[in-house]
Every structure is written in structure tokens, then in C-alpha cells.
Amino acid sequence: MFAVEMKGIKKSFSANYVLKDVNFTVEKGSIHALLGENGAGKSTLMNILGNILHKDDGQILVYGESFDDKKIAFIHQELSLVNDLNIFENLYLGKELKKGFLLDKKTMSHRASEVLGRMGVDINPYTMVSELNPSYKQITEIARALLKEAQVIIMDEPTTSLTEVETELIFNVMRTLRDQGISLIFISHKLNEVLEVCDSYTILRDGEVVATGKVSEELTEKDLSTHMVGEEVNTEGIYKTRELGEVILEIKNMSKEREYKNVNLNLRKGEVLGVTGLLGDGRTELFASVYGANPPYEGKVIIEGKEVKMRGTHTAMTNKIAYVPKNRKENGIIADLNIKENLALSVLSKIQSFGILKNSTLEKLTNDYVKKLDIKAGDTNNLITSLSGGNQQKIVLAKALCSNPSVVILDNPTQGVDVGAKMEIYRQIISLSEQGYSFIILSNEVPELQRTCDRVYVMFQGEIRQEFNREEMTEENIMLISTGGKL
Amino acid sequence: MKNFNYKQFLIENSAFVTFVLLLIIATAIMGTTFFNITNFVNILFNNTIVGIIALGATIIIISGGIDLSVGSATALTGLITIAVINATGSIALGVMAAFAAGIFMGLFNGVLISYFRIPAFIVTLGAMQIFRSLSLHYWNGGGIILGRAGGTVLDIDVLGFRDFSNTRLFTSELLPNGLPLPVFYWIALTILLAVFCKKTALGRHIYAIGSNERAANLSAVKVKQVKVFVYMIAGGLMAFAALVEASRLGSMNSATSGTLYELQAIAAVVIGGTAMSGGRGRPIGTFFGTLTLGVINNLMNLMGLPSFLVGAIQGSIVIIAVLFQMSVSKMQKQF
Numbered sequence: 001m002f003a004v005e006m007k008g009i010k011k012s013f014s015a016n017y018v019l020k021d022v023n024f025t026v027e028k029g030s031i032h033a034l035l036g037e038n039g040a041g042k043s044t045l046m047n048i049l050g051n052i053l054h055k056d057d058g059q060i061l062v063y064g065e066s067f068d069d070k071k072i073a074f075i076h077q078e079l080s081l082v083n084d085l086n087i088f089e090n091l092y093l094g095k096e097l098k099k100g101f102l103l104d105k106k107t108m109s110h111r112a113s114e115v116l117g118r119m120g121v122d123i124n125p126y127t128m129v130s131e132l133n134p135s136y137k138q139i140t141e142i143a144r145a146l147l148k149e150a151q152v153i154i155m156d157e158p159t160t161s162l163t164e165v166e167t168e169l170i171f172n173v174m175r176t177l178r179d180q181g182i183s184l185i186f187i188s189h190k191l192n193e194v195l196e197v198c199d200s201y202t203i204l205r206d207g208e209v210v211a212t213g214k215v216s217e218e219l220t221e222k223d224l225s226t227h228m229v230g231e232e233v234n235t236e237g238i239y240k241t242r243e244l245g246e247v248i249l250e251i252k253n254m255s256k257e258r259e260y261k262n263v264n265l266n267l268r269k270g271e272v273l274g275v276t277g278l279l280g281d282g283r284t285e286l287f288a289s290v291y292g293a294n295p296p297y298e299g300k301v302i303i304e305g306k307e308v309k310m311r312g313t314h315t316a317m318t319n320k321i322a323y324v325p326k327n328r329k330e331n332g333i334i335a336d337l338n339i340k341e342n343l344a345l346s347v348l349s350k351i352q353s354f355g356i357l358k359n360s361t362l363e364k365l366t367n368d369y370v371k372k373l374d375i376k377a378g379d380t381n382n383l384i385t386s387l388s389g390g391n392q393q394k395i396v397l398a399k400a401l402c403s404n405p406s407v408v409i410l411d412n413p414t415q416g417v418d419v420g421a422k423m424e425i426y427r428q429i430i431s432l433s434e435q436g437y438s439f440i441i442l443s444n445e446v447p448e449l450q451r452t453c454d455r456v457y458v459m460f461q462g463e464i465r466q467e468f469n470r471e472e473m474t475e476e477n478i479m480l481i482s483t484g485g486k487l
Numbered sequence: 488m489k490n491f492n493y494k495q496f497l498i499e500n501s502a503f504v505t506f507v508l509l510l511i512i513a514t515a516i517m518g519t520t521f522f523n524i525t526n527f528v529n530i531l532f533n534n535t536i537v538g539i540i541a542l543g544a545t546i547i548i549i550s551g552g553i554d555l556s557v558g559s560a561t562a563l564t565g566l567i568t569i570a571v572i573n574a575t576g577s578i579a580l581g582v583m584a585a586f587a588a589g590i591f592m593g594l595f596n597g598v599l600i601s602y603f604r605i606p607a608f609i610v611t612l613g614a615m616q617i618f619r620s621l622s623l624h625y626w627n628g629g630g631i632i633l634g635r636a637g638g639t640v641l642d643i644d645v646l647g648f649r650d651f652s653n654t655r656l657f658t659s660e661l662l663p664n665g666l667p668l669p670v671f672y673w674i675a676l677t678i679l680l681a682v683f684c685k686k687t688a689l690g691r692h693i694y695a696i697g698s699n700e701r702a703a704n705l706s707a708v709k710v711k712q713v714k715v716f717v718y719m720i721a722g723g724l725m726a727f728a729a730l731v732e733a734s735r736l737g738s739m740n741s742a743t744s745g746t747l748y749e750l751q752a753i754a755a756v757v758i759g760g761t762a763m764s765g766g767r768g769r770p771i772g773t774f775f776g777t778l779t780l781g782v783i784n785n786l787m788n789l790m791g792l793p794s795f796l797v798g799a800i801q802g803s804i805v806i807i808a809v810l811f812q813m814s815v816s817k818m819q820k821q822f
Binding site for chain 1: 518619682685688689691692694695697698699701702703704706707708709766767
């Protein structure tokens, strides 16, 4: 009997099919890896299993019976713990045990210790969550799942912000639980970890299962990654060797408390530079500062040989730096403005005559970029929210480009974009760099960096640890440095 | 040419549609006692002051803010205007003082909200009390009359100031009382502000900030400056309304002038279809929102209903308007 059996699951958002007839099974008492590139449909599938989203079609069985979300616990990447409460208060949050009118702290802490003990972890349940390191926070989340007597625990990239030692601790807990008959679904991008801890795997690509099987001695990371990327996507010929120009942007000794320290780097005209690392590496904060969106900072930003104090985003624009932030919905688009206005937002004040916006100029600008970036936009007077995610992302990219920058900082530029649109965005980046634009790409997807970048800096806990050229930027090298290791 | 989407039309013009429905209902109840041109002119004239103030409130709310101080500010500005005219004998100086005071009060609110990051609700709540208290203190809880000091008539010729509000145009058989000038001010300012909102970069930036301030900042929009500017424009509009009030009555009172204008203005903005969360709304909607409140008031008067109940009906309409908006934004999400 399977712990989880999902059959013929279908799901679409407006016109986009995210899951097309997916079959997914997890054996009882096993650790099952769910793999796939961003946008492959992993989160959607798990959100359906976790009863956060509803399926359009298909059948779900849990322990051979009809779907019951009480048996399933979903531990999200963003943990949902309250830092200012202690461990057992977090475990019993919302379902506190009481003795009369008062909390029954004794029983709660006792049971919390029992659950933690079951995982082979010895920690005082009175410890405040704010004092726990990331791995113990994960463990607290798992304990909460056990307390509600979940039989299936979904863990969404639990190890992204953990050190090797902490990761090992989590793996031991996972193995202990498996041996007690609990099933775990492990979502991860780290293939070496999958081979180390998982019993079986399922790989999704573009909403379909492309491979599933047991983890055996013969299975290699390469086997898995080939399935994840897929062969039909033509990744060849995106990167081109180019003549690079003078240094256009330099960062000297930049530091900001708790975010990044002592960063030095440079960028040449026409260059595509990658910056990568794990969650908490400080790259987003660093480049938000470079763009003037995260003042104040220590150190210097030098543009074409002159220091510029980045106090606000407008300073960055006048110094020809543009920025595509991560999290398009929160930081990128203005949902109440139409496509044209979103695209031209940074330069609206430059397309006025006698104080009134020139609609003809606005149209022309929009149509130029719609053509240039191959945006499927229809009527550009519609709200930006009428577009698909990939096309919205292209509008945000166009917004950055139309301020006529010489340096474009892209933070997670292909988030939520399907594979085809991704490749197009990569091609655009290379073709624009041939025209003299310089790019800085912040990403944790190594294939993305390999397809576009001339050089890559790897960050770990706020510091640049290593610089790689194209030959050296392998998945292994980058993973090693970004988890704090040394070559 | 696309098909005419009547659902979309109803959603976008809800304020206008509500207003027309109300007109039909009012006419059905009161017939020509309500539906005659003199009554319409009265409704327009009686709501001009709140109408102009509500225009300022519209852009503030679109930008994601709120202004509770505008009623007190109207009183203080009107008092200053008449005091300056009485002291100098110059109407021009009085008008300049009004705009200076109004724009300065906007600057005060705007800087505290934008640069000191204090919530708009708190800043303008404080400012409401500050402006009212200053008025009460300087005018000793009493009022001021144009061209007079205490009981004595001043030896200056300033009564021309009253023409600013009381001049009537197009007097004819059909319109025995003509159209008062302030009605034209109101309509002109509505059109000007509508063009500003729709057709200028600054106008679009206001919507961008109200809809998603982070994204606007990351798009190099000068968020702080734009916010301060919004409160300054609203301050200028408030000063215009204060001039209309001071001129219309020829007097201002530190205790009673301008009371509850801020709430009436916000009510008009909400009924006009502007989202309290910012990012969406139109000055033309506010124009009809103000008129909707005016027609309700007028209708209840004509029907002889107790005037103390006007507020209850107006308050209910505001709540219904917000309920309607919420269901609309749910509908739009489903598209």
C-alpha cells in the first residue's frame, strides 16, 4: 500500500496548464525526492497534496483511503514559527492544553520532549525559538507535524540555509522518522543530497512526470539533472564569446551590518556577471544597496571611475544603473497600472510635452519593446495582470531597459517563468550584452549562470568567497563554495 | 472594435451609475419639487466646498494616504484669509495668504508622513487638533467678519471679496438665480485634476505609489517627493475651498467652521469608487460621490425628514459603497 497515491492530477491557472495528468506515489516509510526546475510544477503538486490548492481533476489516496489532509504536514521553506515563543508554545500554538482556565505547561512541555526524543533530539522545550539555529527550527517544525500525528511530511527545500553539519542533523532525523514508518517528501535542488538521503525519486518537467524510480548505487547526479533540464530545450548557442570593454562598475569594501561584508568586485562593459550563493548569502541586500534601495552602506560604488553615493533609486537611474528586483508581484509590477504605464514607469516624466504625457511616444516605446523582447501582450491598454508570468517578467525587464542604462542588475530574473520563456530571456541578455549593456545576474540556478555568465562570484554569509571563470563554474564547484567549503 | 462590455462599464463608472439611480428615485418620490433646475443649482452650490476638498482627498487616498486635518485646516485658512484682508485692506494679499497657508499645511503633513515615516492617520489626526486649537486660541473661540473688527466697521473697501463666491452668471427666466461662480470653479478643478491624474507623469506616479510603493521606488519613482507634493496639491485645493467659504459667508468661526468636512470628503471619495487601499480611483468619481451625498441631503429636506437623520443615511451609503467595491475587486480577480 502506498502512503500517498496521486493519480491523473491536473491543474491550470487561467490558461496555463501547470500540471498535466501527473501520477505521483510515495511508499510507506520512505524518503521520496520530488525534483524539477523552478516552474516545473513541484510546488503546485505539493500545495494540492497539502490542501492549499484544489486540483482541477484527478484522484488522491492517502493510505488507500480518500484524501485526508490531517495525515499530511507541509513544512514550507519560510518557516512558520513564532520567534518570541519557546519550543513547546510553538508546538501547541492554537491548540494549547489547559487545566481549567490556565495553560497546562507541564503536560505540554513533557509531550514536546517526548516528540523531540522520538526524533533522537535532546533539547529543552523551554528554549526560545529565536535562540535556535536554522536546523533546530526545522526540527521544531517537524515536531509540530508529528504532534498532529501526520503520516506524510512534505519538506520544501529544508537544507537551503543550512551548513553541512546542520544538514547532516536533519538527515539523521529524517532517517529516524522513516524507520518509524513515516513517509517524507523531500523537495530539493541539491542532487547530491537526494542521492545521499532519499530512497526513491520523481522528476517533474513542465507539469509532467519525466522520470521516477528508486535511488540505487548506479544512479548519478547527471542522470537526474538530464531529466530535469530535458534534452529538447536547446541550450547550445546561447552563450557567445565577446570582446569586453573597460571596467564600468566597481564595488570597493562594501559592508552593511548583518547583511554583507567587505565586498569587492568589478564589472566590464558588455560583460554578464553572475553572483550566486544560498539563502542568506547577502547578494540581494548587496545589490539593493548598489541600486540605492538599501541605504546606508559602508564602502564605495564607483561608476566609470567616479564614486557615486547611492542614497536613492533615482540616483542609480541617473547614473545609468537599472534593476529588476526579485519577487515580481511584490516588487516588480504595479497591478493597477496598464501594460504601457508599467513598461515606461521609470521614464514617464521624460515623455511629456508641456507637462502632458505624449501618448504617441508611449505607444511607440511600448511597441518597440514588445517587438524587441517578443512579448505576447495583445492590447497594451490592458492591466499588466492580464499577462502571463513570463510576459509580465519581460515587461519588468523592458522597464529596466527603457531608462537606457549601461548596467542592469537582475535579481532572480526567470522566477516563475517557463522554460521556453527562460531561454528567450537568456538570449535577450546575451544579445543586449553584445550591444554594450552590462549585466549582473543574481541567481541560485547554476544552469542559468552557465548559460549566460562570463564570470561568477560565489557568496557565503555576506562575503564573496570565490570568483569562477566559465571553465570553472561547475555545479560542484559552486555548491561547494556556497555551502561554506573550500576548493 | 471590441464589444461593449457593460459589466466593465458599470464597475468603472459605479459612482455615476449610483448617482443616476438616485436621481431617478428622487424624482419618483418628489416629482418636479426635486427635478427642477433651481433645485439642481442649489444642490451643486451647496456642495461646492466639500466637493473641492474631496478632490484633494481623492489624490491623497489614491496615493495610499488619508487626511483627517482638512476640516480644521479649512477653518484656519479661512480665518487667516479674512484676518489678512482686514489688516491690509488687500484682497490679493488675503488670497495669497490663503494659498500660502494651505500649501504650507500640506507640506507639514506630507513631510512628516513621507520623510519621518509616521502613519498618515496619526500625523493628520494630530494636525487636525493642532490647526483647530490654534484657530480657537487666536480667535478666542469666536469668529471674524470681513471688513469689521469687533463691532466696528473698518474703513476699508474689501466687500468685493464676497463677489468671488456670490457672483451669478446666466441669470434668465429659466434660471432666475443664475449659476453661482463656485459651481464653475468646482467643475473646472475636477476637469483639471482629472487631466492631471490621467495625463501627467506625476499623476501616474501617484497611482503607482498607492498601488505598490515598493515597486514604484524600485522603478526609480521619487516616492518621497511625490507624496509630499500630493499633500501640497491637496492643501492648495483646500485653500481654494476655504476662499469660497470665507467669501460666500463673509465670515469664519474658529469653533464651527469646517467641522466634519474631512469625513464628508472621505465619504465622497469612497462613494466615488476610489479604493481606500490606494492605487485606484478618479476625480470624476469623487465629483459624483459628492453630488450623491448632496442629493440625499436635499431629498431628505424636501421630504421633511428629520435633518438629524441625514448623517445616518449618508453613513449607510458609505458602508454600502465599500461593500460594493469589495465585491467588485473579488469579481475582477476572478477574470
